[in-house]
Amino acid sequence: MPNPPIGFAHGLTLAAASRIAEVTLAKGRELGLAPLTVVVLDQAAQPKALLREDGASLLRPEIAMGKAFGAMALGFGGRELARRSAKMPGFMNAFSDLCGGRAVPVPGGVLVRDASGTILGAVGVSGDASDKDEVCAVAGIEAAGLVADTGDPE
């Protein structure tokens, strides 16, 4: 697709999103993790790519999407959302209701930034422990030459 079609702009291309998704799963295989589901959302929090490994349980796509959606909705990686969930349960419960339960505020939701810091989208991974899910998302994002923001101060 050398000439991108005229239409919606795309900070995050399908090529980048596919690369992120594939490397995320490869990292999970390398680490011997449980079957993973990965979703890559664009700036509109709409999916560019989703892959679910064989053996993954039923709601893994919704959970992976929820991690990435939460990050996009508030503009923080999942670790910051988890901290706010602990410190501000009233707000986070209201936020969950506000978005119809679409946000999952735990690690494994990772913002995708370009070199200048602009948010291009977010990756959500679900299947193993949240911090292991996150390791895979970070590997995927970095393999695409982009910057992962987990919600922890650097």
Next chain:
Amino acid sequence: MPNPPIGFAHGLTLAAASRIAEVTLAKGRELGLAPLTVVVLDQAAQPKALLREDGASLLRPEIAMGKAFGAMALGFGGRELARRSAKMPGFMNAFSDLCGGRAVPVPGGVLVRDASGTILGAVGVSGDASDKDEVCAVAGIEAAGLVADTGDPE
């Protein structure tokens, strides 16, 4: 618009709502806050004006609207809603369900009153810490010659 159109009554004019929204954002710039979203609701809790700064994250309009809607729904500023959330979580959870998750009970939702105390609408601001959001809303309301009610006793 010298001759107002005949139609629905308006305690809160578009002129006042626009002034509130613009000064709210200007205050945020003056204080160096994160990108803000401001919404001004009328007596029916319907928007008169909304402005979202560049760089604000995805769900900020819903959160700003939720703060203002919560204030209109129960007739208290966001600080009182936050207190009730802490003291009466059963009621506030039921209330959240009752209104389909549309209310966000935290500071930054500020009632707009006229000099006689009548509620004309509410302002919701989201983007930075809740108390800083609130400072901007109050500045906006006062710049329009109206009275801000944050939910704290004066």
Next chain:
Amino acid sequence: MPNPPIGFAHGLTLAAASRIAEVTLAKGRELGLAPLTVVVLDQAAQPKALLREDGASLLRPEIAMGKAFGAMALGFGGRELARRSAKMPGFMNAFSDLCGGRAVPVPGGVLVRDASGTILGAVGVSGDASDKDEVCAVAGIEAAGLVADTGDPE
């Protein structure tokens, strides 16, 4: 705001969205139309600016948002959505259910493109007859130096 904050990218700035909204309403006043509501959505179909004139009826914000949302959802201006509604009612009814009733497929929803044809967002206007609403949206978009796509072939 000379240095845009680092965060979410913005094809459509608040400055452009505000200009669009203000000129849209000014056009309505010039033409003597009924009170208008205008909303400007970005690439994520989230509001950048909304203004509702005094006297506008209750659900005008939702209708204006629905016109703009429908255009963004399918990537066509409201005139094309109206044609499809007439020709493909089964699909358009399913689409309405799919998006929870958020799309209003009539003129007055106008895509905002840049000079290269990229879609930056959409404008929705409601209050008078749909084709008059549309005239105002087009005036607003052009005043911001952008290209209006009503869904009619040029």
Next chain:
Amino acid sequence: MPNPPIGFAHGLTLAAASRIAEVTLAKGRELGLAPLTVVVLDQAAQPKALLREDGASLLRPEIAMGKAFGAMALGFGGRELARRSAKMPGFMNAFSDLCGGRAVPVPGGVLVRDASGTILGAVGVSGDASDKDEVCAVAGIEAAGLVADTGDPE
């Protein structure tokens, strides 16, 4: 992944689903179609793979998913769903409500069968005219060595 993880059964493997999705998009490029979105659902109507091309409009993932979901929900390809929509609008409207608007009864939703006729899942494609979307889905399914059922008698 030589040793598949123990977990949920998978008639449709990720390997097959990825192949279907990639060939579907390649077919669209070969035919010069508008940007496509493809989703591959398994027997539980949960996504195994989703890819959205650059330039695709906002709701294409939901529409593609709706085509595939409708096919899985009733066990017919999209062409049969479209016929029933025309002949039995009362039932199809009730069905749409029943599933919360998740089904889109038009061509481009194609069942995936194995050689024995067992349904393994469904593919949904959205972006161009429905019958062109369908051509791409069929190409993808056949490239994976599986049988496409569009809802038309063979």
